Amino acid sequence: MRVLVLGGTKFLSKAVATELVRRGHDVLCAARGASGDVPEGARLIRVDRNDPDGFAPLVDERFDSVIDVATMSLTWVNEALQALAANAGHWTFVSTISVYADNETLGQDATGPTVRPLEDADAPTTPSADPSAYGRIKVASENRVREALGDRAFIPRPGLITGFEDWSDRFGYWPARFFRGGRAVVPDAPGQPAQFVDVLDLANWIVEAAEQRLAGTFDAIGPVSQLNDVLAEVAEVAGQDIELVPVAEDVLTKAEVKPWAGPRSLPLWVPGMHGMLAHDHRPAADAGLRNRSLGDATRAALENEQRLGLERERRSGLTREEEAEVLRLL
Numbered sequence: 001m002r003v004l005v006l007g008g009t010k011f012l013s014k015a016v017a018t019e020l021v022r023r024g025h026d027v028l029c030a031a032r033g034a035s036g037d038v039p040e041g042a043r044l045i046r047v048d049r050n051d052p053d054g055f056a057p058l059v060d061e062r063f064d065s066v067i068d069v070a071t072m073s074l075t076w077v078n079e080a081l082q083a084l085a086a087n088a089g090h091w092t093f094v095s096t097i098s099v100y101a102d103n104e105t106l107g108q109d110a111t112g113p114t115v116r117p118l119e120d121a122d123a124p125t126t127p128s129a130d131p132s133a134y135g136r137i138k139v140a141s142e143n144r145v146r147e148a149l150g151d152r153a154f155i156p157r158p159g160l161i162t163g164f165e166d167w168s169d170r171f172g173y174w175p176a177r178f179f180r181g182g183r184a185v186v187p188d189a190p191g192q193p194a195q196f197v198d199v200l201d202l203a204n205w206i207v208e209a210a211e212q213r214l215a216g217t218f219d220a221i222g223p224v225s226q227l228n229d230v231l232a233e234v235a236e237v238a239g240q241d242i243e244l245v246p247v248a249e250d251v252l253t254k255a256e257v258k259p260w261a262g263p264r265s266l267p268l269w270v271p272g273m274h275g276m277l278a279h280d281h282r283p284a285a286d287a288g289l290r291n292r293s294l295g296d297a298t299r300a301a302l303e304n305e306q307r308l309g310l311e312r313e314r315r316s317g318l319t320r321e322e323e324a325e326v327l328r329l330l
């Protein structure tokens with residue numbers, strides 16, 4: 001196949017381009033090249049999606065498949081479709097599990113209600129910096145892709161993506177923390193589910209979907225586990241003489257520990273939003289998504305953390321000092 005990856009220089013889009021090359025496809029990556037290099041064997045064409053004429057170098061080009069991972073810009077999606085959709089055999093738009101309006105109900109699938117889409121009139125011309133707009137931008141983008149491509153459109157909605165080149169710390173914090181050993185604060189959240197998908201597993205599925213012309217919308221996620229079981233297994237795989245110290249949710253809240261992500265947070269902890277990490281993985285599994293074990297995902301995440309630097313300043317999690325403050329409250 002002749003495939004265009006919009007991106008191809010970091011994380012998921014790079015993993016997709018790498019897998020396409022490995023399978024022998026002709027891969028062109030459209031990017032500025034500012035975030036890194038494209039995989040060996042792929043070709044880079046410099047495209048700036050903030051430029052209204054950014055797709056000019058690709059006018060009249062034909063591709064068997066186009067794969068787009070645009071995150072926070074409806075304008076980017078609209079302009080890509082205008083320039084490329086007519087000559088694309090298949091189109092993948094990577095959306096997000098954040099499109100759902102209900103984050104409490106367990107077991108939802110891709111038919112669940114979504115948030116209100118962002119209107120074109122409200123869309124900034126460059127990527128939005130407003131996290132609250134993320135789901136609305138993705139819903140609007142999905143709608144545009146379906147309108148333009150119909151049964152040539154494949155829309156995976158990933159949940160938490162882990163593994164190689166993940167910089168978010170939303171999963172990697174845990175194997176990195178447990179590898180350090182000692183007394184580790186974990187949320188005492190009985191009954192809370194947890195879900196993830198490894199970036200290489202997701203990339204493999206996206207490539208297979210392009211090869212097979214798979215169409216439809218799917219929650220791209222692995223099986224549901226219990227958070228306490230997940231953290232215990234991650235500790236067993238990554239830990240070095242580690243003691244897990246469960247801390248009640250009300251104590252964490254009083255200590256100003258935030259859930260999910262960001263500074264002074266405990267990743268994977270989502271009080272009041274359990275449905276976000278408990279979607280039905282079976283439709284994606286039936287359509288070909290194969291998920292590695294938690295142990296293998298933990299080892300991949302730990303290798304990534306060691307590559308990035310275990311003692312680096314983190315985007316999510318507790319610092320040593322912050323964790324010590326919480327432990328002193330017990």
